Amino acid sequence: MENQFMKMEDIAQMANVSKSAVSLAFSGKPGISPETREHILQIAHQVGYMPKSRASHQKKGDKALLFLVCTSSGIVFEQYDQQPFFKSLIYFIEENCRQKGYKLIFSTVNVEFFEEEIKHVFEEKYSDGAIVLGTNLTRWQIEEIHHIMPNLVVLDTCFDTLPVQFIGINNRIGAYQAGAHLCQLGHTSIGYIASNVRIHNFEERQRGFMEALEEFQIDIPTSRRLSVAPTILSSQESLKKQLTEYLSDDRQLPTAWFCECDYIAISAIKTLTEMGIKVPEECSVIGFDNINESLIITPELTTIHVEKERMAELAVDLLTRAIETGPKMQSKITVDTRFVERKSCAPPSPRDLNN
Template identity: 50%
Template sequence: MLFVLVECSKISSNGFIPAWRESLNTVKIEDIAKMANVSKSAVSLAMNGKPGIGKETRARILQIAKEHGYAARTPKAEKGRAPGNTIRFIACTQAGIVPEHFSQQPFFMELIQYIEEKCRKRGLSLLFNTLHPDELERRIGELEQEHASAGILLLGTNLGGDQVRAIAAQQRRLVVLDTCFDAIEANFVVMNNKLGAHQAAGQLLADGHTRIGIVQSDERIANFSARQEGFLQALAAAGLDCAEEDRFTLSPTIVAAQEPFIAALRTRREPLPTALFCECDYIAISAIKSLAALGLRVPHDVSVIGFDNIHESVVITPELTTVHVEKEAMAELAVAKLIDLMAHGPGVTTKIVVDTRLVVRASCSAPAAALPAGGSGTVSAH
C-alpha cells in the first residue's frame, strides 16, 4: 500500500481529500481516472493510501499510474518537513465496526475532519495510514522507519487492550482516540460513555417508561460495553432492570430495516418494551426502520434513543433523540496532548474523558399502553 503525506495546509474545501500538485506530472490525475474508468477522487484516494475504494480498484489505479510514469508525492519527496512538523494518524480497519470504508461513516468522517482542521491551524502535516489490527505493531515500526513522525494519533475504536498496550510500549509519543483502558499506561481521549448512557436513561425514565429494552451491536467494542453498563446502572438506581427478552442485537454499520430484529419482534410472546436504548445512532435508525416495517410508530408505540448525534439523526423521521458526542473537543484535546508530548517528551500519561450531552428530538415521548406480543395488535404479521 502507498502512504502519502497529506499536508494539512493543502486540504481541500471538503476537509478530507487533500489537494495534489498535478502540474508536477506529465500524466495528470484526470488522465489516470479516464484510463481506469473511475473518478478523480478515487484516484486521489488510491494514491494517498486512503480508504473508500475496493482493493481491486486501488490496484488497477496504482498499476496504471506506474505504467504511465505518474510521480506521486510520497513522503520522501517532501522537502523542508522535519519530523517535528509531522504527526501520523493511524486507523485500524477490519470487518465490523471500522471497515475499510470507515471514513465514509458520519462519526469517523466528522472526527477526522476536525483532526485535520486542528492540525492545519497549527501548521502541522498529517500522515494518514490505514492498517489491519493484526499487522498494527509490526507495520507502525516499519512506517516510522520509512518516514519518522513526531507523534502518533491512533484510532483505537475496535482495538483490544493487549493491542493498545503493545503499541504504547513501542511508541511513547502516542495518543489513543475513541477508546480507553484504565489499566494501560498510555494517553487516551474518549467520550464519557457512561455519562451519556445515564443521560439517555434519565430521559426515558422522566418520560415515564418502566419497561425499557436495549438494542446492542453484534460487534463488541469498549465504547458499547461501557454504554450498556452505564445504562443498566441507571436503571438499577431507579429500581428497574432490562429483562433478557428485551435485549436485541443489530449490525452497527447498516442503516436499514434488519430482518433478524424484525423476526425477533414478530415472533416474541411477551409485550414489547415501550422504549429502546440503542448503543449508537446507526442502530437506532435501523431500529426505527425495522419498527416501521412492522407497522409500529415511533414514538407513539415505542420510543427510541440513540448515541453519537450523527448528521443522519436529523434526517430520519422522526428526528432522533440521542446523546451528543463532542467530536470537535475530542480532536482538539488529542492534537493538543500530542503537541505537548512532541514538545516535552513522554511524561505522566493522562486519560481525558469528554462529557456528553443529551439532544432531545422527536423519537421519545411518554409511553402508551403496553403493546401486545408480535402477530397481534398493531404489529403486522406479514
C-alpha cells in the same frame, strides 16, 4: 535508495491501476481494497519510489502527524471516512492540525494483517507523532503501536493500565442520561438493542444504562434484549425477525428502546415503521452519538451528543505538546456527553400503562 526518476504514473502503469488509486494507497485514505493498496506499495518499494509529499517532509522538516486507522469487518470499515461518526472526528482533527501548523497524513492498516502492516507504516518515519483511532483495537495492539511510536494519542477507547495518552468518551454518563430520561418519562417496560460487535464503548454504555434503571428499580428481562449489526442505517431483517418472534409469544412490545448507537436507533425506527409500529406514539427510541443522520430520520432522533470537536482538540493539543516540549506526564482524558432531546421519545400512552 529513492528512485528520483520514477513518477506516480509509472507506478500506476506497473500496478495496472489508476493514478488516483496510487495516490490513495500512499495517503492511507480509503477508496481501494487492502489487497490493491498492498500491491501498489510493494511495487513502489521494489523500484525505490517515494511520493514527493513524503520525501519533501523528510528533507524540509515539515511538521506532520499521522492519523492511523486499523480497519476491520465489524465496526471500522476500509471506507471509514464515510462513516458519520469518524467523518466528523477526522474533520475536526484536520482543522486543529492546520491551526497548529501540522500536516495530517493518513495511514490504514488491516487488522487481519496487523503485525506485518503496522511495522511497514512506521518504518517510513515520516511523521512526528501519531493519533490512532482505537475504537476497535485491543490492549495488545495499542501496546505494539506505542512501542514503535512513543509520541502517541489514542482516541475513542481507553486502557487504564497502559502508559499511553488516551482521549475517550464518558459512555457511562451518556447512557445513564438516556436511561434516566426514559424512566422519568414514565416508561417501565424498556427494551435494549445492543450491537452484535462488542467494543469498549458499548460495554460502558450498557453499564451506564443499567445503572440508571437500577435506580428506578426497573429490570430488562433477557427476552427484551436484542442484538443487531451496528453499522447499517436501513431496516434490518434480523431485527424484524427478533421483534416478530417476541410478539409471537403474545407479549406486548416494550414502550421504549435504548440503542447502543445511532446507527442501530435509526435502523430500529425504520424497522418498526415497516412493521406498522409508530415512533414515538407506540414506542420510543433513543440512540447514542448524535450523528448528522439523526436529524434526517423521521421522527428526529433523541440521542446522546459526543463532543467530537473537543476530543479532536484535546488529541492534537496533547500530541503536539509532547512533540515540542518532550513527554512529561501521560494523560487519560474522558470527555462528557450531552443529552439531546428530539422527537423520537414520548411518555407511554395511557393504554400501555394499563397493560
